[in-house]
Structures are given as C-alpha cells and as structure tokens.
Amino acid sequence: MGKIPVKVRAVTYALSPFQQKVMTGLWKDFTHKVTHKVTENWISAILLVGPVVGVHTYVKSYQEREKLEHRPQLSGKK
Helix, strand or coil, rough: CCCCCCCCCCCCCCCCCCEEECCCHHCCCCCHHHHHHHHHCCCCCHHHHHHHHHHHHHHHHHHHHHHHCCCCCCCCCC
C-alpha cells in the first residue's frame, strides 16, 4: 500500500483577548445551585458532618479532663 499524504481539516478554537467570558457560567445563579445541592444532599451532609463534630467534641472534652487531672488540687490543707 502506498503512503499518500492526506490533508486533514481541523477546527481551531481561540479566545479573543477583548472578550473572554470563560468562567461566567460558574458564578451564574450560584446561590440557587448551592441551595439546590444542599437540599438535595442534606442527609449525606449530616451523616458526614455529624461524626466529625462528635469526634471533635469528644477530643476537646477528653483533653480538658486530662488537663484538669494533672493540675494540683488547691485545698485548705497544707
């Protein structure tokens, strides 16, 4: 089989330096998109955030108890 060069047509896209609106769709109606995502996935958010907050609260209280445990007791006895 012979090798015959074939011209391939291609479309080249370019952005104009005078009019670049690349990310306008990202911020368009942003609040509606966020509220929709939150209301659609609220149970998943609770299941994710709940254990994280619980562990954080437990660790803080444990550290506070440990700190108070090592503190010398101030009593009236000498």
